[in-house]
Amino acid sequence: MENNVNQTKPDMTMTEKLVHFIKTLKYEDVPPAVIERAKMMVMHTIGVSLCSAELQQMKDAIEIAKEMSAGNGEGVATLWSDGKKVSWEAAAFLAGAMADCLDWEDCSATGHPSAGVIPSAVIGAEVLHKSGKDLLLAAVVGYEITQRVSLSGKGSIHGYNTFGCLAALMKLIDPPEEIMNQAFGVGIACASVRCGFHGSTMSDSLNYLYGHKSGFSVSMMRNALKGFPGMENKFDVPKVYFAHTSQPNPEKWLTHELGEHWMMMDKLLVKHWPANMFVQTYAELASRLVTKNKFNPDDIEEVILRPSVKFREWYSDWGFKSLTHAQFSIPYCTACAMYHPEPGAIWYQPETMMDPRVVSLMNKVKADGYVKLRGITVIKDLMEGQHPEKFMIVRMKDGTEYVESAFTHPGHPSYMLTRDEFKDRFRLQTKNILTPEKAEAAIDCICHLDEYEDASVLPTFLY
Amino acid sequence: MRYNVNFKDNNFLTPTTYTQELSEYAEKLKFEDLPPEVVERAKLILIHTIGAALAAKDTEIAKNICEAALEANNGEGGPTTVWGKGVKMSAMNAAWVLGTLSDTLDWEDCSWTGHPSAGVVPCAWLAAEERKKSGKELIAGIVAAYEVYQRIAMAIQPSLERWQKKGWGLSSWQIFACTVAVCKLYGLDARKINQAITMSCEGSVIPAGVGTDFYHYEYGYRARDGFLFTKAVEKGINNNLDGLDDPGSYISVMCGEVRGVPGEKPIIESEADISWLTKDLGERYLIMETLLKHWPANMWVQTPVEIIADLHKEHGFTPDDVEEIILDPPINNRMRCPDDGFDNVMMAQFSVPYVVSVMLHHPVPGAHWYTPEMIRDPKVIEFMHRVKGGTSPAQLTMEGFYKFRKGEYPMSTMTVKLKDGRELVGKMDCHPGHPKNMMSREEIIDRFRIQAVSALGEEKLERVITLLCNIEFAEDLSEIAELLK
Numbered sequence: 001m002e003n004n005v006n007q008t009k010p011d012m013t014m015t016e017k018l019v020h021f022i023k024t025l026k027y028e029d030v031p032p033a034v035i036e037r038a039k040m041m042v043m044h045t046i047g048v049s050l051c052s053a054e055l056q057q058m059k060d061a062i063e064i065a066k067e068m069s070a071g072n073g074e075g076v077a078t079l080w081s082d083g084k085k086v087s088w089e090a091a092a093f094l095a096g097a098m099a100d101c102l103d104w105e106d107c108s109a110t111g112h113p114s115a116g117v118i119p120s121a122v123i124g125a126e127v128l129h130k131s132g133k134d135l136l137l138a139a140v141v142g143y144e145i146t147q148r149v150s151l152s153g154k155g156s157i158h159g160y161n162t163f164g165c166l167a168a169l170m171k172l173i174d175p176p177e178e179i180m181n182q183a184f185g186v187g188i189a190c191a192s193v194r195c196g197f198h199g200s201t202m203s204d205s206l207n208y209l210y211g212h213k214s215g216f217s218v219s220m221m222r223n224a225l226k227g228f229p230g231m232e233n234k235f236d237v238p239k240v241y242f243a244h245t246s247q248p249n250p251e252k253w254l255t256h257e258l259g260e261h262w263m264m265m266d267k268l269l270v271k272h273w274p275a276n277m278f279v280q281t282y283a284e285l286a287s288r289l290v291t292k293n294k295f296n297p298d299d300i301e302e303v304i305l306r307p308s309v310k311f312r313e314w315y316s317d318w319g320f321k322s323l324t325h326a327q328f329s330i331p332y333c334t335a336c337a338m339y340h341p342e343p344g345a346i347w348y349q350p351e352t353m354m355d356p357r358v359v360s361l362m363n364k365v366k367a368d369g370y371v372k373l374r375g376i377t378v379i380k381d382l383m384e385g386q387h388p389e390k391f392m393i394v395r396m397k398d399g400t401e402y403v404e405s406a407f408t409h410p411g412h413p414s415y416m417l418t419r420d421e422f423k424d425r426f427r428l429q430t431k432n433i434l435t436p437e438k439a440e441a442a443i444d445c446i447c448h449l450d451e452y453e454d455a456s457v458l459p460t461f462l463y
Numbered sequence: 464m465r466y467n468v469n470f471k472d473n474n475f476l477t478p479t480t481y482t483q484e485l486s487e488y489a490e491k492l493k494f495e496d497l498p499p500e501v502v503e504r505a506k507l508i509l510i511h512t513i514g515a516a517l518a519a520k521d522t523e524i525a526k527n528i529c530e531a532a533l534e535a536n537n538g539e540g541g542p543t544t545v546w547g548k549g550v551k552m553s554a555m556n557a558a559w560v561l562g563t564l565s566d567t568l569d570w571e572d573c574s575w576t577g578h579p580s581a582g583v584v585p586c587a588w589l590a591a592e593e594r595k596k597s598g599k600e601l602i603a604g605i606v607a608a609y610e611v612y613q614r615i616a617m618a619i620q621p622s623l624e625r626w627q628k629k630g631w632g633l634s635s636w637q638i639f640a641c642t643v644a645v646c647k648l649y650g651l652d653a654r655k656i657n658q659a660i661t662m663s664c665e666g667s668v669i670p671a672g673v674g675t676d677f678y679h680y681e682y683g684y685r686a687r688d689g690f691l692f693t694k695a696v697e698k699g700i701n702n703n704l705d706g707l708d709d710p711g712s713y714i715s716v717m718c719g720e721v722r723g724v725p726g727e728k729p730i731i732e733s734e735a736d737i738s739w740l741t742k743d744l745g746e747r748y749l750i751m752e753t754l755l756k757h758w759p760a761n762m763w764v765q766t767p768v769e770i771i772a773d774l775h776k777e778h779g780f781t782p783d784d785v786e787e788i789i790l791d792p793p794i795n796n797r798m799r800c801p802d803d804g805f806d807n808v809m810m811a812q813f814s815v816p817y818v819v820s821v822m823l824h825h826p827v828p829g830a831h832w833y834t835p836e837m838i839r840d841p842k843v844i845e846f847m848h849r850v851k852g853g854t855s856p857a858q859l860t861m862e863g864f865y866k867f868r869k870g871e872y873p874m875s876t877m878t879v880k881l882k883d884g885r886e887l888v889g890k891m892d893c894h895p896g897h898p899k900n901m902m903s904r905e906e907i908i909d910r911f912r913i914q915a916v917s918a919l920g921e922e923k924l925e926r927v928i929t930l931l932c933n934i935e936f937a938e939d940l941s942e943i944a945e946l947l948k
Contacts, residue, residue: 060698067694070553073538087537156665189673189681193635195706195713196665200467203703205662208695212666216684219559222531223680229806230675243629244669311468322701 015235017255019180027133038139043446045118047429052101053081054345065094083463089215095119096214103327104274110150115210116161117142120168125455132449142168143264152253153245158209159192165217183224185231202325270411275333284409285392286337297338304393308367319354331365477708481740486656489607494599505605512584514914519567520547528563532556546947547918554593555690561585562686569812570759576616577633581682582640583608590648591940598937608644609750617739619717632670634681638663641689659696661706664713676807755896760818770877770889789878791853804839811838816850
């Protein structure tokens with residue numbers, strides 16, 4: 001395999017190895033299962049993005065994107081869900097923000113790479129009229145680079161996406177390796193600090209920050225294409241990136257098994273539910289219980305979680321205003337999944353987040369023990385399937401008891417959704433945004449992306 | 464207000480209220496409350512920064528950034544004016560261009576912590592133009608942004624050891640200058656300003672300082688970020704408050720060290736001086752302690768060039784008359800003299816030998832000092848090798864900053880040895896533009912004429928000067944912004 005890292009020159013820097021991988025990876029080098037996963041990630045990420053257009057925050061983001069693209073040109077890229085043709089940056093900004101808004105896209109040990117990689121690959125292919133194979137290859141490259149950069153240094157979860165976006169754009173634009181190398185230097189100059197208030201203050205700002213990374217990575221590439229002598233090998237310069245990301249031995253991960261180990265296959269979880277990753281299995285259990293047993297959630301006396309997850313136990317007497325706060329609450333999402341077992345933007349509309357019935361049920365959800373957390377390895381343990389079996393016990397007011405249990409949820413790397421399940425999720429996600437005909441056309445296009453000479457047709461199905 | 468899950472033992476409240484205090488200060492600050500000298504300084508900074516940006520309008524960097532911004536903007540069109548480029552764009556894209564142009568020639572300001580004017584001035588002006596605000600509101604926005612920016616930046620300044628190990632991130636904390644300027648002109652309340660500051664914390668970049676000409680573009684990126692974050696907050700986000708009050712987050716990440724063993728909760732030991740965040744707020748105007756650059760060059764190059772310019776004016780020697788020029792003490796990392804010239808503008812701006820040489824060959828400063836041809840011009844490059852460091856230990860730039868923050872400046876001695884045997888000696892610490900030796904309004908206007916004449920032409924130049932000098936009487940900035948086209 002030409003791109004194999006072992007075939008690079010021994011004196012190459014780490015940055016040069018990354019760049020060489022991006023430059024030389026060919027469609028034929030990627031195993032079919034990886035290509036299939038890339039297609040499904042395109043479908044799933046677009047689906048959750050379109051679904052978010054029902055929420056006010058994304059209506060606001062659409063307005064901002066249109067402001068960003070204020071000129072009188074014809075536009076080169078499509079605003080998802082809206083259809084207006086705008087600038088590349090504006091479309092990528094909106095798609096990045098949308099992808100994370102419902103917290104429904106993916107999760108890796110280091111954030112949400114799909115919110116950067118997929119907008120970059122899909123919109124980049126649209127602007128540049130690249131083939132479906134080029135699009136898929138860009139997505140694969142984007143995931144593999146994001147994972148390695150994020151594992152090799154501690155930045156912010158949205159900040160890692162800069163590198164996945166840049167990698168996908170580099171693959172599509174295909175400049176010389178020297179320019180790609182300098183583009184990573186530009187990305188490092190714009191790399192986010194390891195700081196976020198999303199989890200600590202339960203803020204929705206993160207959605208915009210994902211959009212910021214997707215949109216402005218396009219700008220970084222525009223600038224980098226002009227050439228910046230002296231910006232090469234910035235992953236290797238001691239005073240620069242890794243001095244600020246506090247991880248010893250970055251070389252362990254940065255070029256780790258490039259082209260041999262596809263991290264998007266085993267380090268990327270697909271979310272089945274619009275909720276934080278630690279909430280997924282509980283939402284799954286709640287939905288299964290109410291669907292299977294057809295009880296009325298109003299008749300529930302209490303819901304016992306055995307065990308629960310301590311830092312996702314958020315309650316409120318009146319509900320939530322912040323999407324994030326609700327998305328991070330196992331009690332809220334459990335209640336929501338029982339009243340609305342078909343997930344969608346409705347989970348996070350203000351009237352649902354403050355629905356007295358949902359709020360009442362949320363406060364009946366109780367923990368019986370907690371998952372043992374081993375410090376900062378909690379996410380790694382979850383990804384590796386080391387979290388215990390979780391039980392949900394529903395006790396009705398008449399004394400009836402229903403029990404369901406699971407180790408994990410569909411979408412976990414060890415329990416991946418099938419293509420048909422991805423399609424069903426996409427139909428559900430887009431049912432209020434696309435006509436059934438357009439949804440089927442989008443599904444068909446994504447499933448056959450490798451046959452398209454010009455993938456710019458895909459966005460025509462996305463509004 | 465101060466909800467943060469990390470403070471369970473404090474009823475989920477952050478332990479301090481610095482972010483809110485800064486935000487309330489910014490919200491409440493009014494033009495009418497400002498001392499006249501502060502208003503005057505804000506106006507001088509405004510004039511000087513617009514001049515520095517206009518002077519850069521025909522550079523390669525300006526061409527590249529304007530081309531990129533037009534594509535990002537979907538062609539021409541939008542509510543705000545790109546100075547000197549004859550086009551209108553969205554405020555976000557115009558800020559991307561003007562933030563970059565303001566720093567392109569390294570000719571704007573220098574505060575204790577960076578170049579706030581490259582963010583404050585374009586962002587405040589563009590927000591005022593976009594929202595049709597008055598000149599008084601513009602001045603209040605400039606002052607509010609300087610005061611808030613400077614205090615946050617001072618709180619997170621690195622120690623000398625950290626500086627040497629990890630670099631200095633002046634274009635990183637620049638984000639606060641941009642965000643606060645836009646917030647103030649948009650008329651956001653303290654809660655939203657607090658959210659915007661917090662979003663700026665999480666959206667800020669690593670304080671690495673990567674160098675090369677992308678450094679100039681970084682100011683444009685921060686200016687555009689400031690607009691985007693403020694627009695997001697204005698539309699409405701939930702929570703996201705008090706970013707400066709969580710000691711384990713932004714402040715510690717910016718100037719702390721993470722210690723501990725893998726698998727255990729890390730301990731962050733911070734060097735931050737958080738007392739700076741609200742120090743003398745409303746009583747002491749740090750904008751008054753900002754330096755304005757007399758020459759298009761790095762701040763540590765200013766005094767040596769000024770001395771040579773004075774000696775040149777007084778004694779009338781030509782470059783051919785010079786045997787050698789000695790700077791004592793030499794300045795660390797500012798004496799670069801590559802044999803073939805420079806491959807990027809920034810390194811030339813940071814070289815005392817180069818700037819001295821180019822000034823002697825072309826005494827009127829401007830963008831022509833940094834064209835690709837000039838930074839490799841054989842005559843200029845040959846001469847710069849005659850500029851050498853003296854025998855004293857090199858002056859460290861960080862030590863220079865320590866003096867600057869005390870209201871002083873390092874003393875430089877320049878000795879010009881002429882071929883006829885004469886030795887001319889000049890000494891100076893605070894060059895014109897240093898807070899202790901601030902240029903008068905007339906001097907700033909003279910500089911503005913040099914900076915802006917090619918962009919505006921003689922007739923429009925004088926109209927613009929009159930308008931800028933009387934900016935507090937302008938009712939609607941959007942009406943006069945057209946003149947800067």
